[in-house]
Amino acid sequence: MSSAPPAESAFERDVLPHLDLMYRVALRMTGEAANAEDLVQDTVFKAFRAWDRFHQGTNARGWLLTILRNTFINDYRRRRRAPALVDIDVAEPHRLIHEHGGSHSDGEFFHALVDDRILAAIEALPEEFREVVVLSDIEGLGYAQIAETLEVPVGTVKSRLSRARRQLQARLLDYAIEAGIVRPGQVS
């Protein structure tokens, strides 16, 4: 007599499809695969224990991201190996390229950068910038959803994104120059 596979629980159905998303966010926040794996597991188990407080039919993704973020702040933040850089004022990269007559002002060079370089540049951002970029520009969440997850006003999300993207562009432009994709004479 063969037994049917155990029925998938509502929890598994609603939560497990978000494992990849949780892992990517955890990886960018912790900066290390081993910590990211632990953070995802802790998040799922916490969600499991809190499942009766989750409103069925609402957005499990946002609920999980909030748990993940709180778990990161409480248990993982101090384990990050390298302190993130502080917020710095940088010139607006597009203007910089454009004013010097560069032939890269359409930003095609961004596509020539390897993914690891882009992800490393995101990881070097200050934490509050890193999390908005990851949620918005890597994972594609809308501003309202991000504001809800981070419990800040939408205007705060927008201003953090704007500063984060500018820093990121400046850093990626530096990488592009180092890699010989953009020649320095065309920028400065």
Added chain:
Amino acid sequence: MSDARLDCAEALALLQDYLKEELTLDNQSRVATHLAACGHCLEHAHFERNFLAALERAARGVRCPGEVAARIRQALRSGKPG
């Protein structure tokens, strides 16, 4: 008000949110109108669009490792995770 034309500074200030389709319908169309008429801002829009596309692509292949997913599933099935 919704008919008011944007100047370049106004259009550029809205550009990233326009590309993310986060503006009101009014403002989406005002930025689009400006870009259709302004080569300089259109080029800036290409720059921002290429930047955002590169970010979107960068982590696309990153997945939760299979053994981690399996470990989590198993713990959930045991009924006593954590």
